[in-house]
Amino acid sequence: MTHTSAPAPTPEGPRRPGEPALTALGLAAPADRPTDSSPHSFPDGGTWRTEIPSVEGPEALGAVLKEASRLDVPVHRVSQGSGVWMLSDAEITEMVEASAERDIELCLFTGPRGTWDTGASARTASGGAGLRARGHDALAGCVEDALRATELGVPSLLVADEGVLWTLHRMRERGLLPADTTLKVSALVGPVNPASVAVYEHLGADSVNVPSDLTLAHFTEMRRVSGVPLDLYVEAPDDLGGYVRMYEAAELIRRAAPLYLKFGLSKAPGIYPYGAHLRDTALDTARERVRRGRLVLDLLARHRADGGMSPLGSRRPGPLDRFPLTPEDR
Incomplete structure (x- = not known):
């Protein structure tokens, strides 16, 4: 892959979809308000930055890397949804080495989670506790996954529980996890208002996956209180709404920066927890997620909005605000 960073926008600046034709017809969009741009x-x-989600093992990762090279899609991060516990040490090591060769951040999910254990509340109409870790044993399982993954060289962990996030952050501060481990909050528990985004940042999140149905105004509101990187499915899986927001990509970046553009896939079957019985589906959908990314990048280029991409290999979130730790936590 030859992509290093996107070219800077032309002097004319980014344009909105259909803008020249609509302006000629007297249907120009209203002027932007400068305060809407993220600071x-x-x-x-x-x-x-970019992220390819649902990369469930070494073979799927290989398919993603091959397709990214073929389509010249820059990839900053790949993430997995089934969990550390669904991979062998050899599989994790293979993924660590393959992603490190391309200077791509590898993010694996910690488990177990409420939807897969003995609790039935997550399957009720109310959704119950959702993906959160139920009880001490589930919390302990998430900690065990985090320790095992980082010992094998995994640089980033995906969490779906506030208590797990706070625990792993405290472990990171005490040196029980590598200091440069990054913690990512799952889309399935993502916050939907400025106060909750700030809480996740304070609890130790280095990036927060917010739901894909937020309005542009919601992103502006969040950026008034927090600079934590946000992750957003530009195309969301069906279980997250199936939204396709490709034409909004430039405006989403403007409002929500710093932003990870996640290239998901609607109308695709679920593959969690992944196993060999889902191999063909996992590989086909992995390749298609990369192609969806190419479509988004092409659209940004057509709208002169493809400047500002982080250099490949970038993964640090920058300075963030945290809740103070007690002496016992350090």
């Missing part, structure tokens, strides 16, 4: 960026100066 934040990644520490490297970039405003957006």
Whole structure:
């Protein structure tokens, strides 16, 4: 892959979809309000990065890397949804080595989670406690996954529980996890208002996956209180709504930076927890997620909005606000 960073926008600046034709017809969009633009960026100066989700094992990762090279899609992060516990040591090591060769951040999910254990509340109409870790044993399982993954070289962990997040952050501060481990909050528990985004940041999140149905105004509101990187499915899986927001990509970056553009896939069957019985589906959907990414990048280029991408290999979130730790926590 030859992509290093996107070219800077032309002097004319980004344009909105259909803008020249609509302006000629007297249907121009209203002028932007400067205060709507996010004042934040990644520490490297970039405003957006890319992520390929649902990369469930070494073979799927290989398919993603091959397709990314073929389509020239820059990839900053790949993430997995089934969990550390669904991979062998050899599989994790293979994924660590393959992603490190391309300077891509590898993020694996900690488990177990409420939807897979003995509790039935997550299957009720109310959704119950959702993916949160139920009880001490589930918390302990998440900690065990985090320790095992980081010992094998995994640099990033995906969490779906506030208590797990706070626990792993405290472990990171005490040196029980590597200091440069990054903690990512799952889309399935993502916050939907400015106060909750700030809480996740204070609890130790280095990036927060917010739901894909937020309005542009919601992102502006969040950016008034927090600079934590946000992750957003530009195309969401069906179980997260199936939203396709490709035409909003430029405006999402402007409002929500620093932002990870996640290239999900609607109308695709679920593959969690992944196993060999789902191999063909996992590989086909992995390749298609990369192609969806190419479509988004092409659209950004057509709208002169493809500048500002972080250099490949960037993964640090920059300075963030945390809740103070007690002496016992340190």
